[in-house]
Amino acid sequence: MTTDRPALIDRVGRRYPIDEPRWCGDDGSPLLVEPLPGITRERIDPGIPSQWRYAAALALPDTPAVSLGEGRTPLLPRRLGGLDVAVKVETANPTASFKDRGTSVMISTLRSQGVRAVLEDSSGNGGSSVAAYCAAAGIDARILAPEATSPAKILQSRIHGASVELVPGSRQDTADEALRRSAERFYASHNWHPHFIEGIKLIAYEIWEDMGFTAPSAVVVPAGAGSLVLGCAAGFGELYRSGEIARMPRLLVTQPERCSPLVRAFASGADGVEPAEWAPTLAEGTAIARPVRDREVLRAIRDTAGAMTAVAEERLRPATLALARTGLYAEPTSAQVVPGVEQFARDGHLTRDDDIVVVLTGSGLKASAAMARLLDAEPDR
Numbered sequence: 001m002t003t004d005r006p007a008l009i010d011r012v013g014r015r016y017p018i019d020e021p022r023w024c025g026d027d028g029s030p031l032l033v034e035p036l037p038g039i040t041r042e043r044i045d046p047g048i049p050s051q052w053r054y055a056a057a058l059a060l061p062d063t064p065a066v067s068l069g070e071g072r073t074p075l076l077p078r079r080l081g082g083l084d085v086a087v088k089v090e091t092a093n094p095t096a097s098f099k100d101r102g103t104s105v106m107i108s109t110l111r112s113q114g115v116r117a118v119l120e121d122s123s124g125n126g127g128s129s130v131a132a133y134c135a136a137a138g139i140d141a142r143i144l145a146p147e148a149t150s151p152a153k154i155l156q157s158r159i160h161g162a163s164v165e166l167v168p169g170s171r172q173d174t175a176d177e178a179l180r181r182s183a184e185r186f187y188a189s190h191n192w193h194p195h196f197i198e199g200i201k202l203i204a205y206e207i208w209e210d211m212g213f214t215a216p217s218a219v220v221v222p223a224g225a226g227s228l229v230l231g232c233a234a235g236f237g238e239l240y241r242s243g244e245i246a247r248m249p250r251l252l253v254t255q256p257e258r259c260s261p262l263v264r265a266f267a268s269g270a271d272g273v274e275p276a277e278w279a280p281t282l283a284e285g286t287a288i289a290r291p292v293r294d295r296e297v298l299r300a301i302r303d304t305a306g307a308m309t310a311v312a313e314e315r316l317r318p319a320t321l322a323l324a325r326t327g328l329y330a331e332p333t334s335a336q337v338v339p340g341v342e343q344f345a346r347d348g349h350l351t352r353d354d355d356i357v358v359v360l361t362g363s364g365l366k367a368s369a370a371m372a373r374l375l376d377a378e379p380d381r
Contacts, residue, residue, distance in 0.1 A: 204235025
């Protein structure tokens with residue numbers, strides 16, 4: 001291992017070469033890039049109109065980019081839950097979800113490491129993102145998805161040339177099946193691969209630049225596996241270490257009540273989630289019963305003095321429609337942040353004095369059947 005590069009680290013502190021194509025530790029535990037020092041504003045490349053303007057912040061900054069123009073998404077003022085907030089509209093990414101940030105860096109890294117065929121499991125957004133970036137990189141992609149996945153997400157993956165197999169059962173069943181097949185081809189899981197988090201962390205740099213090189217006091221995000229939580233923690237942590245921000249934003253995180261293992265663990269003070277049975281939810285993108293990095297996600301929220309809340313299923317429809325009537329067409333998975341803001345305000349985690357960023361993770365265009373059902377359920381129709 002070269003001494004001038006950071007390493008990948010597993011849960012017990014073992015270090016692995018960062019330029020080695022690897023998705024888990026020798027003991028099967030998840031990997032992360034060890035903490036990096038961050039960059040200052042002078043190291044942004046303003047000539048690059050994508051998140052790759054922050055490439056100097058990456059663990060492998062010289063990796064040739066596989067880019068579709070991800071990042072540089074709008075930050076729009078809105079009023080939610082009686083509070084003025086700024087909404088980071090990740091639906092504007094190339095495949096219409098925040099996953100493009102992580103996928104771009106992950107697939108760029110894998111291409112440079114010589115990987116030519118990958119396996120991914122996804123409830124839809126991650127799979128369609130991996131399919132698109134693999135198409136751009138010339139990598140063969142095989143996607144496993146739950147049989148109940150929104151048809152538009154499956155169609156998008158197939159149109160990009162990926163082979164898609166629908167797996168009976170829950171989202172967790174699909175993840176378990178992917179692990180069983182991970183010996184067949186390289187497992188480029190957005191929930192496992194450490195360089196996916198490296199890409200997601202660039203949203204923090206972008207919010208910082210969006211806000212005139214300052215940090216919000218709170219960031220509200222939905223979580224399934226928690227990659228967005230970890231990305232925000234990593235990115236803002238680097239900015240704090242580099243001296244560019246004076247404080248870490250509080251990470252305020254929502255999950256659907258019908259599948260909220262992280263919320264349950266957070267409330268009980270546990271270090272990780274416990275096995276449990278959960279019900280199907282409209283917020284399909286966050287319906288993950290056993291998040292791979294549960295310990296790391298819970299620690300990140302606690303380290304920022306953050307909080308979590310579970311959103312009742314009956315609140316997803318009005319939240320989705322309320323966003324749409326401000327011009328923001330987000331799927332229910334994303335819209336859960338609206339009642340989340342309201343609950344965090346009631347609990348005292350948000351006040352009118354806060355600078356609040358709310359992240360919308362995926363477009364309603366990706367869940368057209370579910371969106372149609374929400375509209376049909378309106379009382380006046």
